[in-house]
Amino acid sequence: MIDSFGRNITYMRISVTDLCNLRCLYCMPESGIEKRPHRDIISVEEIGAIARAAAKCGIKKIRLTGGEPLVRRGIIDICRLISATDGIEELCITTNGILLPKYAEQLRDAGVMRINFSLDTLDPDRYRQISRIGSLSDALAGLDAAIEMGFSPIKINAVLIGGVNDDEIGRFAELTRDRDIHVRYIELMPMGDSADWSSEHYLPGTAVLDALPALEPAGVEGVAQRYRLPGYKGTVGIITPVSSHFCGQCNRIRVTADGKLKTCLHSAPETNLRGLSEEELEDTLRAAILAKPWTHSLDGGAFSETARNMNEIGG
Ligand code: SAM
Numbered sequence: 001m002i003d004s005f006g007r008n009i010t011y012m013r014i015s016v017t018d019l020c021n022l023r024c025l026y027c028m029p030e031s032g033i034e035k036r037p038h039r040d041i042i043s044v045e046e047i048g049a050i051a052r053a054a055a056k057c058g059i060k061k062i063r064l065t066g067g068e069p070l071v072r073r074g075i076i077d078i079c080r081l082i083s084a085t086d087g088i089e090e091l092c093i094t095t096n097g098i099l100l101p102k103y104a105e106q107l108r109d110a111g112v113m114r115i116n117f118s119l120d121t122l123d124p125d126r127y128r129q130i131s132r133i134g135s136l137s138d139a140l141a142g143l144d145a146a147i148e149m150g151f152s153p154i155k156i157n158a159v160l161i162g163g164v165n166d167d168e169i170g171r172f173a174e175l176t177r178d179r180d181i182h183v184r185y186i187e188l189m190p191m192g193d194s195a196d197w198s199s200e201h202y203l204p205g206t207a208v209l210d211a212l213p214a215l216e217p218a219g220v221e222g223v224a225q226r227y228r229l230p231g232y233k234g235t236v237g238i239i240t241p242v243s244s245h246f247c248g249q250c251n252r253i254r255v256t257a258d259g260k261l262k263t264c265l266h267s268a269p270e271t272n273l274r275g276l277s278e279e280e281l282e283d284t285l286r287a288a289i290l291a292k293p294w295t296h297s298l299d300g301g302a303f304s305e306t307a308r309n310m311n312e313i314g315g
């Protein structure tokens, strides 16, 4: 449906858990988070009902995220329910990939069409430093499993962190030489644990263009500006939520793992979606979409207004 500013809202991201098998520096506290009682997290049935109501409001694409969506019990049932929902044309998942060797085939069979893979470094020691507890070889095994199951194109999302992984921009771009891989750099957003990091860690997306002057524009894909190295098969994308926000084209809404609707990632307002009939759910979604803010507060170095860490919202 069209919101008050003429934007067509067609995309919903659902965080199916706030738990994760990694502890990325910019996303989760080092100690992890306290496991909430089961009843505090939206159930498989609730997710199904939210998807049906959302489809009636014009949502066509759903992305499952987290925390790590693949640690959620019932993730395959959730995928089956959503992909069988009338009106939902596209089901995608964003994952750190660690559990893909176990789940890639089941995800494909349950109707997942695309996988976005989060990977910030190709260096094993650095991977451990950023994820605190993960291993690069496990993540790469997940990437291989997704490719083997025929997921294509593969998108790799890397958070650009000054002084941490900005020396790997060329190395990541090399992944696009012969394969239909799309590497997308996302600007680090000042929220949760990363909110008080010093400014040298916050690089604008243009740092990618500075590092790879041979990049040629290759159009726009969703919120990413795409580029390609001459003769390369895949692309390099830049996503700039901080230096140049794309609120005017924002077509998305989000549901948190505890069942709150957020119509803007960086704004504070949330709307409860739990304990509602399907009719009430649809009415609530429609009203919230109409009240979706025009823009968020991140401009000019301001902090995100959301009180949540990214693992609760899903990015
Ligand atoms: N665990 C899954 C994963 O990592 O792909 C899904 C959830 S994770 C919160 C979704 C995306 O948000 C990841 O690509 C992650 O890198 C990104 N993210 C988390 N915190 C961020 C931050 N402060 N700034 C920019 N991106 C962030």
Ligand code: SF4
Binding pocket: 020, 021, 022, 023, 024, 027, 028, 066, 067, 068, 096, 118, 310, 311
């Ligand atoms: Fe987990 Fe994804 Fe957050 Fe990393 S970015 S801690 S993998 S939820």
